[in-house]
Amino acid sequence: xxxxxxxxxxxxxxxxxxxxxxxxxxxxxxxxxxxxxxxxxxxxxxxxxxxxxxxxxxxxxxxxxxxxxxxxxxxxxxxxxxxxxxxxxxxxxxxxxxxxxxxxxxxxxxxxxxxxxxxxxxxxxxxxxxxxxxxxxxxxxxxxxxxxxxxxxxxxxxxxxxxxxxxxxxxxxxxxxxxxxxxxxxxxxxxxxxxxxxxxxxxxxxxxxxxxxxxxxxxxxxxxxxxxxxxxxxxxxxxxxxxxxxxxxxxxxxxxxxxxxxxxxxxxxxxxxxxxxxxxxxxxxxxxxxxxxxxx
Amino acid sequence: xxxxxxxxxxxxxxxxxxxxxxxxxxxxxxxxxxxxxxxxxxxxxxxxxxxxxxxxxxxxxxxxxxxxxxxxxxxxxxxxxxxxxxxxxxxxxxxxxxxxxxxxxxxxxxxxxxxxxxxxxxxxxxxxxxxxxxxxxxxxxxxxxxxxxxxxxxxxxxxxxxxxxxxxxxxxxxxxxxxxxxxxxxxxxxxxxxxxxxxxxxxxxxxxxxxxxxxxxxxxxxxxxxxxxxxxxxxxxxxxxxxxxxxxxxxxxxxxxxxxxxxxxxxxxxxxxxxxxxxxxxxx
Amino acid sequence: xxxxxxxxxxxxxxxxxxxxxxxxxxxxxxxxxxxxxxxxxxxxxxxxxxxxxxxxxxxxxxxxxxxxxxxxxxxxxxxxxxxxxxxxxxxxxxxxxxxxxxxxxxxxxxxxxxxxxxxxxxxxxxxxxxxxxxxxxxxxxxxxxxxxxxxxxxxxxxxxxxxxxxxxxxxxxxxxxxxxxxxxxxxxxxxxxxxxxxxxxxxxxxxxxxxxxxxxxxxxxxxxxxxxxxxxxxxxxxxxxxxxxxxxxxxxx
Numbered sequence: 020x021x022x023x024x025x026x027x028x029x030x031x032x033x034x035x036x037x038x039x040x041x042x043x044x045x046x047x048x049x050x051x052x053x054x055x056x057x058x059x060x061x062x063x064x065x066x067x068x069x070x071x072x073x074x075x076x077x078x079x080x081x082x083x084x085x086x087x088x089x090x091x092x093x094x095x096x097x098x099x100x101x102x103x104x105x106x107x108x109x110x111x112x113x114x115x116x117x118x119x120x121x122x123x124x125x126x127x128x129x130x131x132x133x134x135x136x137x138x139x140x141x142x143x144x145x146x147x148x149x150x151x152x153x154x155x156x157x158x159x160x161x162x163x164x165x166x167x168x169x170x171x172x173x174x175x176x177x178x179x180x181x182x183x184x185x186x187x188x189x190x191x192x193x194x195x196x197x198x199x200x201x202x203x204x205x206x207x208x209x210x211x212x213x214x215x216x217x218x219x220x221x222x223x224x225x226x227x228x229x230x231x232x233x234x235x236x237x238x239x240x241x242x243x244x245x246x247x248x249x250x251x252x253x254x255x256x257x258x259x260x261x262x263x264x265x266x267x268x269x270x271x272x273x274x275x276x277x278x279x280x281x282x283x284x285x286x287x288x289x290x291x292x293x294x295x296x297x298x299x300x301x302x303x304x305x306x307x308x309x310x311x312x313x314x315x
Numbered sequence: 316x317x318x319x320x321x322x323x324x325x326x327x328x329x330x331x332x333x334x335x336x337x338x339x340x341x342x343x344x345x346x347x348x349x350x351x352x353x354x355x356x357x358x359x360x361x362x363x364x365x366x367x368x369x370x371x372x373x374x375x376x377x378x379x380x381x382x383x384x385x386x387x388x389x390x391x392x393x394x395x396x397x398x399x400x401x402x403x404x405x406x407x408x409x410x411x412x413x414x415x416x417x418x419x420x421x422x423x424x425x426x427x428x429x430x431x432x433x434x435x436x437x438x439x440x441x442x443x444x445x446x447x448x449x450x451x452x453x454x455x456x457x458x459x460x461x462x463x464x465x466x467x468x469x470x471x472x473x474x475x476x477x478x479x480x481x482x483x484x485x486x487x488x489x490x491x492x493x494x495x496x497x498x499x500x501x502x503x504x505x506x507x508x509x510x511x512x513x514x515x516x517x518x519x520x521x522x523x524x525x526x527x528x529x530x531x532x533x534x535x536x537x538x539x540x541x542x543x544x545x546x547x548x549x550x551x552x553x554x555x556x557x558x559x560x561x562x563x564x565x566x567x568x569x570x571x572x573x574x575x576x577x578x579x580x581x582x583x584x585x586x587x588x589x590x591x592x593x594x595x596x597x598x599x
Numbered sequence: 600x601x602x603x604x605x606x607x608x609x610x611x612x613x614x615x616x617x618x619x620x621x622x623x624x625x626x627x628x629x630x631x632x633x634x635x636x637x638x639x640x641x642x643x644x645x646x647x648x649x650x651x652x653x654x655x656x657x658x659x660x661x662x663x664x665x666x667x668x669x670x671x672x673x674x675x676x677x678x679x680x681x682x683x684x685x686x687x688x689x690x691x692x693x694x695x696x697x698x699x700x701x702x703x704x705x706x707x708x709x710x711x712x713x714x715x716x717x718x719x720x721x722x723x724x725x726x727x728x729x730x731x732x733x734x735x736x737x738x739x740x741x742x743x744x745x746x747x748x749x750x751x752x753x754x755x756x757x758x759x760x761x762x763x764x765x766x767x768x769x770x771x772x773x774x775x776x777x778x779x780x781x782x783x784x785x786x787x788x789x790x791x792x793x794x795x796x797x798x799x800x801x802x803x804x805x806x807x808x809x810x811x812x813x814x815x816x817x818x819x820x821x822x823x824x825x826x827x828x829x830x831x832x833x834x835x836x837x838x839x840x841x842x843x844x845x846x847x848x849x850x851x852x
Contacts, residue, residue: 042495049497053408056400060471061417063464064424067435121330129324131659142335148518148585149341149578150525152552156574157341159559160348181337188334205696205758208654209709210686210765214323219712224699235426242428245527245552249559273430273528276437289431296426304419 068293075290078283084291088255092271093281097288099257103172103265106258107251108240110176111183116233118180119187123229126188127195128217147185154182155249163250170264175251182246183236190235194228194310195221227310231303238299241292244269268292345578349571361572367538369558369566376573378540382455382548383580386530387523389459389544390466395516397463398470403500405471406478425468433532436461441533450545453535459544461529466519473518477511478504514591521584525577527552551577603671605630605769605799606651611665613646613823615658620646622823623665628816633791633800635814635831637807639846643823644803645693648771651801652688653681669769686713688769689762693777695754697746702738705746705757709765724764732760733790752783759790769799777805788813807847811835819843 086096122143126136158178168174198221206220207213244267252264253274266274268288275285353361356374364375401421405414440460445452485507489499505512535547536557549557555570555577562570604627613621621643628634636644649655650667653674666673674684686709697705706725707715715721725742729735734756738749746757755775762770772791776784791800791813804810810817811831818828819840827834827843838844 042498046495046497049501050408053400053404056397057404057409057417059397060401060424060467061420064420066439067427067431067464068423070435070439071431118330118333121327122334125324125327125331129327139331139335142332142338144589145338145582145585146334146341148521148525148581148588150527150552150581152525152527152555153341153345153574153578153581155559156348156555156571157344160344160571161340165344181341184334184337201692201694201696202698204654204657205692205698206708206712207657208652208685208690208692209712209761210682211709211712212320212682214320215712217323219708220698238426242426244428244430245556269428269430272428272434276430276434277532285434289434292428292431296428297423300419300423300426304422 071286071289071293075286075288075293078287079290083287087257088271088284091280092255092275092284097268097271097284097291099255100266100268100271100288101291102257103251104241104267104269106172106261106265107175107179107247107267108237110172110261111179111240112233112237114177114180115183115187115236119184119232119236120191120229122184122188123191123195124217126192128213128221143185143188146181147189149182150245151182151243152245152249154178154246157181158246158250168262170250170252170254172251172258172261172263172265175247175265175267176261178246178250179240179243182243183239186239187232187236190232191225191229194225194232197228197310198224227306231306231310234299234303234306238296238303241267241295241299242269243267244273248273268295342578345571345574349568349573349575352565352568352572353575356569362576365540367554369562369569372565374569374572376551376554376576378538379549379551379554379573380576381540382534383524383550383552383577385455385541385544385548386458386462386534386550387520389455390462390523391516391520392463393459394463394466394519395470398467398515398519399474399512401467401471402474402478403504405475407496407500407504421468421471424464425472429465429526429529430532432461432465433529436529436533444545448545450543451535451547453533453547455534455541455544455546455548457533458530458548458550461533462523462526465526465529466522469522470515470519473515474508474512477508477515480511481507510591510594514588517584517588517591521581521588524550524584525552525581527556531556551580604628604668605670606801607668607671608647608651609666609668611647611650611663611667613643613650613655613663614661616660620823621650621663624820624823624825625665626818626825626828628799628801630799631795631797632815633795633802633813634816634818635802635804635810636818636820637804637810638820638826641822642820644820645773647820648690648773648801648803651769651771652685652690654685654690656681686765687767688771689765689767691755691758691762691770691772691775693774695751695758695778697754697757699745699747701743702746702749702757703742706761706764709761713765728760728764729757731763731790731794732756733786733793734760750783752779752786755779755783755787756790759787763794767798769801770794772800772802774803774805776809784809807849819846821846 083096084101085098087099088097089095122139126139130136158174162168162174162177163170202220202224203216206216247267248270251267253266253270254264255266258265269292272285272288272292275281275288352374361374361376363377365377366373366375405417409417436457441452441457444454444457481504485503486499489503494502530550531553534549534553536549536553537547538549541548551573554573559570606628608624608626611621611624612619636647638644646655650663655661666675698708703725706728707721710721710724726735729738734753737753746754776787794800802814814831816829817831817834819826821842827838827840834843835847838847
């Protein structure tokens, strides 16, 4: 863009020369500030990631990921929190993905915009704004106490499922809406039922986008602390069933750091968490790019 | 044939109500658990009470409301200008390659666990404040800084979408009149996108006010009323996060009651944000 | 009396919300002929085609009056299976619309939805359909290539083959050559002329010349009304209506 070279036209009575200089100075200052802000954001991101990784990666070895913690986490590895994280996340996804994707298909394929969609969207939008600690309170009183599931993998997973539901609904809905309308018309015109049209013509095209939403949901589950600590507990034993209590990596890290049990182990756990989140983001981005490329 | 054609629609309709049902369940259970205590203590005494001492039966959460509002305000003051500049950078200044590199980075910023932010604040920001500004370091200021970073992705992405949604003639028209790029941004684009930006800021506030784990680690968690931004404080969320582990009986009810206040504040903020976003759509 | 028409449209009216796009239109379409329905933009030809296989059902807020008979049976009757109707009355769209899958899967898409799963049966259907659309020799070596990878003209013939794989009785072609080069257009027109031996074709041509080249009968529409209809040679040589004459001699539209 060659905007910087644009001559100011005097249309407000000031002398062209003074006005031009002034506007160009402001432009220069504003541009510098804006660049600085963008650089600052990236610097902060790298400061955090670099700090955690540089302190944590030296802690990572085979023992760290293959042994269960001993002495409250002062020694041993973090095998049981790793298993806990995977188990709780798996329960959450198994519940939330069908519900979220199903809702998205209902909103896009089975109804027109109107009263019902407005109510459903209101529910999803409101859910998206609820803080994770409130999910924790709800999961505790509803799953742990009222449904008598106790502090367990199911309680934690179900709580997280509710928490990530809006994310999955929104991303899936966007993905389905980008599938060209003509694909649906072609499928219908070839004698397809609505359901056949969805499963054979719409789903294949929307799948990368839907998968991206699910993967972002996984990322949120892995990162969550407040909601799981109140619902899955903080047991260090390896869980033997989904009704057993467990501790996720994020909760483990929180307890290690906050109670000052072991800074080394805390850094190691944090580094592993960051690496996991990085991987999840990379996979999501690859999917998005493929989705965008295909949409063209 | 026709019968089987109807089944998927019915099933999906039931599924589609899952989010709304969850919302209703959450609201009902939190209220049922917390309202009795508020009724016993009295709404006014609960919200404006200065003393929180569950063992003595004193349940006043005003210091925590002040704590929540002050860290949120701090986060907005520190975070919004940076986030807005970053959104403007992405839509107006950044070359495509830079933009494509920064977007995933901001997405990553949103994905980092909040406990990690808190931890980083504890070992990096808190000592800085203690050594160079004063006070114990664990403070409203530390909480504000961490939250400001945490709300960046929310505000950047929603503002960016609002700016991108402006039709090209806005820019072209201003450029054609000879305006500089900054004059265009400042005089045309930002005002035109203001509803979306407002919604972004409010949703950022919602995130800040609802954040728990990051704040627990840097705020000091004192129950007393803070008198400066260098004092430790406690927010509504951290009150729940710290005490839920051992609370029982009336004390636990009081934490659910704290949750009610939090939920109401969030609902109000979100309604305002949704209203602003809807207005943005109508403006188009 | 002519034998019973393949399709009979009786007093058809069609509205999008309040706007009427087809006005009291009656038309008989004989079997094994190509009928070209033409007219200037927005004269209702696309809508007319879409009512013939009920693809118009998917438009929200639309409603219609009158009736459409296929082999003497009302296609809007309650006991009619829409999917079965659409199999019998296929549609080729204005732009080539391959689905994002292989050439083979595109052709097999319809038969698979009808429950044909055996590889051998599908192979036969695919080959036969591609041969009928005069595309087989060009793509037989790369049936598993993406349907997006072939030329626009080939894609459009692929779409015709995809419809043929369902062994339809009628094909509706909505300006099937509008974005194509003359060679591709000629190939498609040639295959349409061959196809009319076994089925009925309703074509909305993208210009008058195409109607002249391929149609047995023509119908001229203007603003949603049928102005004139008859054998192509008669209408083009001696248009009865002044508006038809103006249009085909290029005086407007």
